Structure formats: structure tokens, C-alpha cells
Amino acid sequence: MRYVDDKVKDLNIAYIGGGSRGWAWNLMSDLAQEGSISGTVKLYDIDYKAAHDNELIGNSLSGREDVKGKWKYKAYESLKEALSDADFVIISILPGTFKEMESDVHMPEKYGIYQSVGDTVGPGGIVRALRTIPMFVDIAKAIKEYCPNAWVINYTNPMTLCVRTLYEVFPQIKAFGCCHEVFGTQKLLSKALMDIKGIDEVPRKDIKINVLGINHFTWIDNARYKGIDLMPIYKEFVDKYYESGFQGNENDNWMNNSFVSAERVKFDLFLRYGIIAAAGDRHLAEFVPGYWYLKDPETVKEWMFGLTPVSWRIEDLKHRLERSKKLVSGEEKFELKDTGEEGVKQIKALLGLEDLVTNVNMPNYGQIEGIPYGAVVETNALFSSNRLKPVLAGRLPDAVNSLVLRQVYNQEATLKAALKKDYDMAFGAFVNDPLVTISLNDAKELFNSMLENTKEYLNGWNL
Structure with a gap:
């Protein structure tokens, strides 16, 4: 990355869970409305097609006049490729x-x-944690190897245990939830x-x-x-x-x-x-x-x-998948919004x-x-x-x-x-x-x- 006239250019953001149809779109909207930083968002997801769809959606924003932040989105098939040389790492995954x-x-x-x-405590939160922690062990090891100086932002639940695992595996990590x-x-x-x-x-x-x-x-x-x-x-x-x-x-x-x-x-x-x-x-x-x-x-x-109920989440995902198709095809225009x-x-x-x-x-x-x-x-x-x-x-x-x-x-x-x-x-x-x-x-x-x-x-x- 480089600083030019109170702006930061050529920033590398690695997004683990980059096929997200929620958090990833929020990030796109927020980055598009911020003109002081620009660079590349490297998308990694175990569902490569979902990450690739977000690559297409994200890149469709750069040419728009109402977009201040110009970013290139690129989907990668390996965690190593996505993390290499990252300045920031964002983690937003569905564990399972x-x-x-x-x-x-x-x-x-x-x-x-x-x-x-x-998803945090209770019997469900505990069992979710048991399957999530090994995933975060792998993520922490990869960050230590490929971008040890990157700042790491976690959105995944159970939040406390996800962040706690990152520090347990890599005590020098610069992470927060x-x-x-x-x-x-x-x-x-x-x-x-x-x-x-x-x-x-x-x-x-x-x-x-x-x-x-x-x-x-x-x-x-x-x-x-x-x-x-x-x-x-x-x-x-x-x-x-x-x-x-x-x-x-x-x-x-x-x-x-x-x-x-x-x-x-x-x-x-x-x-x-x-x-x-x-x-x-x-x-x-x-x-x-x-x-x-x-x-x-x-x-x-x-x-x-x-x-x-989880049935609501399943139904909601169907709607978001349909929206993803429309955004990729250009049938629907990506709406910039204040995500909060x-x-x-x-x-x-x-x-x-x-x-x-x-x-x-x-x-x-x-x-x-x-x-x-x-x-x-x-x-x-x-x-x-x-x-x-x-x-x-x-x-x-x-x-x-x-x-x-x-x-x-x-x-x-x-x-x-x-x-x-x-x-x-x-x-x-x-x-x-x-x-x-x-x-x-x-x-x-x-x-x-x-x-x-x-x-x-x-x-x-x-x-």
C-alpha cells in the first residue's frame, strides 16, 4: 500500500468467507462510499463460485459515477493466495x-x-464452537505464515471464542472482533x-x-x-x-x-x-x-x-441467492446504503x-x-x-x-x-x-x- 495526498492506495484486503451474500455486500457498499482508500479485495470461500459471483458484483461498482472508492475484486481458490501480502484480513464465515x-x-x-x-452460548453455541474452533486454528496458522503483520477483523460467531482461538494459536496476531x-x-x-x-x-x-x-x-x-x-x-x-x-x-x-x-x-x-x-x-x-x-x-x-427458526434463515438464503443472480447478470443494480x-x-x-x-x-x-x-x-x-x-x-x-x-x-x-x-x-x-x-x-x-x-x-x- 502507499499513501498519496491523504489517501491510501493499493491496499490489500483478504476476505475469508468472501462468498457471503450479506457481510460481503455490506463491505462492498461501505468501501464504495469511502473515497480515501482503494486497492484490491481478495475473496476466498470454500464455495469458490459464490466468491467468484461476488468478484463480478464488486467489480461492477468501479465504473459507476456514484462510487467514490475504486476497488478491484478477485476470487481465489486457495487461502494462501488470498492471504499473501494482505494488509487487512476480514473473517466472516458460516461454520458448517x-x-x-x-x-x-x-x-x-x-x-x-x-x-x-x-450461536454464542447455550447448547447450540457450545456445539457450534466445537466445530468452529478447528477452522479458526487453521485460519490463525495461515495468517501467521502468509500475512503475520495484517490487522484481522472477525465477524463470525461465536465471536468471543473465534477471537480467543486466533490469539491462542498466534499470540502476536493483531486481531479483534x-x-x-x-x-x-x-x-x-x-x-x-x-x-x-x-x-x-x-x-x-x-x-x-x-x-x-x-x-x-x-x-x-x-x-x-x-x-x-x-x-x-x-x-x-x-x-x-x-x-x-x-x-x-x-x-x-x-x-x-x-x-x-x-x-x-x-x-x-x-x-x-x-x-x-x-x-x-x-x-x-x-x-x-x-x-x-x-x-x-x-x-x-x-x-x-x-x-x-433456522427455517427462516434457509428461506432468506433462497432470496439472497436469487438476488445474487440478478446482481451478477446486471438485472438488478447494486444499491449503495448506510450499513451501520x-x-x-x-x-x-x-x-x-x-x-x-x-x-x-x-x-x-x-x-x-x-x-x-x-x-x-x-x-x-x-x-x-x-x-x-x-x-x-x-x-x-x-x-x-x-x-x-x-x-x-x-x-x-x-x-x-x-x-x-x-x-x-x-x-x-x-x-x-x-x-x-x-x-x-x-x-x-x-x-x-x-x-x-x-x-x-x-x-x-x-x-
């Missing part, structure tokens, strides 16, 4: 297929265990400011917050807008909407969209602990005892959020074009007190020229920290089990999850069934 995901999410329902997402869940809570605080104080249309970025916790179980203990302390305003907001729930957009109701909620889980956790739970209700519900919010579908409805993601802003900051403070997932170097050193945590961090420095976030209240620590230790046990291919250690983590409240015999039967359904990705295990 929807067949394995269907087992992760729905097999536990036969035993009365319900999961609203099933990105998640937009906290952004939604900033937007909710903006709505609370409007509802309680009549201050309208405050941009998310102007809501200044202190973030601490782990991915999808993040918390905010300080929130401000200019000189206004938002914590008492949020309390008034919670008291007002605790029973009824808060639905900010009438056209996007939790009853017909399982990706949104009426925020009642978030409100309940605030009333329990006095700090703001800063993730979507679907994720938050999976980190606490199952009988709180996920006892059964009726309980889920009472808390005004939804279970996301910060990956391109992070890249710019690391290139020294601007500073940025935002939330990321990286090892705990002391930015959170009371959580083991080296465990991957989520806090704000300062991005600057070739540097990422976590912001000291303080300590969670003891009651919240005990919930977080249980998950931290369980995630560490899952990592060790995956690396050692240790069935007993993995089962110990499985039965220690707060959602697994069934008998030992049922837990063993469920665990064995779920491993059987994902055994294609468990090479070397004695099952």
Missing part, C-alpha cells in the same frame, strides 16, 4: 451448514430447552432521550457510553449526551415501558419479526442490576438461567421477543487517516477488572495509526460479574476441549451452561445427538 445449525438450535427443543439465537449489538442500545438511549426529555434525533455516535462485558452480554454503566447523564433518564424510560414494552418502529413489530423485540428483557435486567444490558434481547436471554426468559415459547412471548457497520472506519483509523473510539472484542489486558487476564472481553478501544488500545472500563457490579464469569470460564473450557478433542471437558461445559437445566441422562443423550449431527467437523474426536 444450515443442517448443523438446525441441530444446534432445534434439537434441544425436544428436551424443553429453547434458544432464541443458538466486531459486533453491532451495542449500537442498538445507543439508538435506544437516543429514543429514551426523545421520549423523556423531548430531545429529538440524536445520532447514535453522539451517545457516549462506557462498555464492559463479553460479546452479546455487554453492559453500560455510564451513558451521556453532551452534559446530560442518561442513566436516570433511562431508568424513567424503563419504569414507563417495563410492562408494555417499547416498540420504536410501528412497521417493525416483534410479533412478526424475530430479530426485533419490545426491549423487556433489557428493561428487566436493568431493574435487577441497575446498569444497562447492551445487546439485543434475543442474545441477552441466552446468558441467564433458562427459566427467566426462555422457559417455553409462551414465556418468550410474554417477554415480547422471538425465537429465530464500522469496519471501514476502523480500517481508516488503523491506516492513520482518522482516530476512532468504538466497542471491540479483544483479550483482557486489564481493561476490565474482575475478569481473567487474556479472556476475550468487549469494551471500547481507541483506533489510531497501526495501533489498537483498549479503554479502561472498570468493573462490573459483583452480581453481574458472577453471571459473566460463569460464561467466561465455560468458554475457556470449551476452547480447551476443542483443542484437545476432549469429550469429558466439552460435556462439562455443556452441562454447566445456564440453559441446560435437564437431568444428567437427558443432557448426555442430547449432547451425544448434537455431536453426532456435527461429527463431520469433529475430526480426531473419539466419538
Whole structure:
């Protein structure tokens, strides 16, 4: 890469999972709207045709007058080719297929265990991690060999364990994980400011917050807008909407969209602990005892959020595949949009074009007190020229920290089990999850069934 008049040219970005019909298109849109950086995006995917289709879609943008960022997209058939000489590496993969995901999410329902997402914790998150960790071992080794100085941005779930694996295999790696869940809570605080104080249309970025916790179980203990302390305003907001729930957009109701909620889980956790739970209700519900919010579908409805069935994801993929065909053929024009993601802003900051403070997932170097050193945590961090420095976030209240620590230790046990291919250690983590409240015999039967359904990705295990 080279710097020319406050711009960076000839940048190499390697995209692992470059056949994505979601994250990859978001990246294309964000890069197209940013004129200060340009170069090549090297797409790698185990489905080469999907990556090649994205090559065609991405390259169709460069000639357009409304596109500021001029990029060349190229699909590669090997990880080595994609990673060689990369300045940045983006990882966004689906660990396995929807067949394995269907087992992760729905097999536990036969035993009365319900999961609203099933990709981070819970029985589904643990089994997903067991097949994902070996993939990230291979990715970390390849980065160490072919582009050891590259910055690595991970979007894959389970976020914490993906980033943790990268550092376990390659301790000198410059990696971090990105998640937009906290952004939604900033937007909710903006709505609370409007509802309680009549201050309208405050941009998310102007809501200044202190973030601490782990991915999808993040918390905010300080929130401000200019000189206004938002914590008492949020309390008034919670008291007002605790029973009824808060639905900010009438056209996007939790009853017909399982990706949104009426925020009642978030409100309940605030009333329990006095700090703001800063993730979507679907994720938050999976980190606490199952009988709180996920006892059964009726309980889920009472808390005004939804279970996301894998069947919806399968149907959604069909629509995205059809859209991909239209984009490749030119029948549909690629629409530039504001994705709300910060990956391109992070890249710019690391290139020294601007500073940025935002939330990321990286090892705990002391930015959170009371959580083991080296465990991957989520806090704000300062991005600057070739540097990422976590912001000291303080300590969670003891009651919240005990919930977080249980998950931290369980995630560490899952990592060790995956690396050692240790069935007993993995089962110990499985039965220690707060959602697994069934008998030992049922837990063993469920665990064995779920491993059987994902055994294609468990090479070397004695099952």
C-alpha cells in the first residue's frame, strides 16, 4: 500500500468467507462510499463460485459515477493466495451448514430447552464452537505464515471464542472482533432521550457510553449526551415501558419479526442490576438461567421477543441467492446504503487517516477488572495509526460479574476441549451452561445427538 495526498492506495484486503451474500455486500457498499482508500479485495470461500459471483458484483461498482472508492475484486481458490501480502484480513464465515445449525438450535427443543439465537452460548453455541474452533486454528496458522503483520477483523460467531482461538494459536496476531449489538442500545438511549426529555434525533455516535462485558452480554454503566447523564433518564424510560414494552418502529413489530423485540428483557435486567444490558434481547436471554426468559415459547412471548427458526434463515438464503443472480447478470443494480457497520472506519483509523473510539472484542489486558487476564472481553478501544488500545472500563457490579464469569470460564473450557478433542471437558461445559437445566441422562443423550449431527467437523474426536 502507499499513501498519496491523504489517501491510501493499493491496499490489500483478504476476505475469508468472501462468498457471503450479506457481510460481503455490506463491505462492498461501505468501501464504495469511502473515497480515501482503494486497492484490491481478495475473496476466498470454500464455495469458490459464490466468491467468484461476488468478484463480478464488486467489480461492477468501479465504473459507476456514484462510487467514490475504486476497488478491484478477485476470487481465489486457495487461502494462501488470498492471504499473501494482505494488509487487512476480514473473517466472516458460516461454520458448517444450515443442517448443523438446525441441530444446534432445534434439537434441544425436544428436551424443553429453547434458544432464541443458538450461536454464542447455550447448547447450540457450545456445539457450534466445537466445530468452529478447528477452522479458526487453521485460519490463525495461515495468517501467521502468509500475512503475520495484517490487522484481522472477525465477524463470525461465536465471536468471543473465534477471537480467543486466533490469539491462542498466534499470540502476536493483531486481531479483534466486531459486533453491532451495542449500537442498538445507543439508538435506544437516543429514543429514551426523545421520549423523556423531548430531545429529538440524536445520532447514535453522539451517545457516549462506557462498555464492559463479553460479546452479546455487554453492559453500560455510564451513558451521556453532551452534559446530560442518561442513566436516570433511562431508568424513567424503563419504569414507563417495563410492562408494555417499547416498540420504536410501528412497521417493525416483534410479533412478526424475530430479530426485533419490545426491549423487556433489557428493561428487566436493568431493574435487577441497575446498569444497562447492551445487546439485543434475543442474545441477552441466552446468558441467564433458562427459566427467566426462555422457559417455553409462551414465556418468550410474554417477554415480547422471538425465537429465530433456522427455517427462516434457509428461506432468506433462497432470496439472497436469487438476488445474487440478478446482481451478477446486471438485472438488478447494486444499491449503495448506510450499513451501520464500522469496519471501514476502523480500517481508516488503523491506516492513520482518522482516530476512532468504538466497542471491540479483544483479550483482557486489564481493561476490565474482575475478569481473567487474556479472556476475550468487549469494551471500547481507541483506533489510531497501526495501533489498537483498549479503554479502561472498570468493573462490573459483583452480581453481574458472577453471571459473566460463569460464561467466561465455560468458554475457556470449551476452547480447551476443542483443542484437545476432549469429550469429558466439552460435556462439562455443556452441562454447566445456564440453559441446560435437564437431568444428567437427558443432557448426555442430547449432547451425544448434537455431536453426532456435527461429527463431520469433529475430526480426531473419539466419538
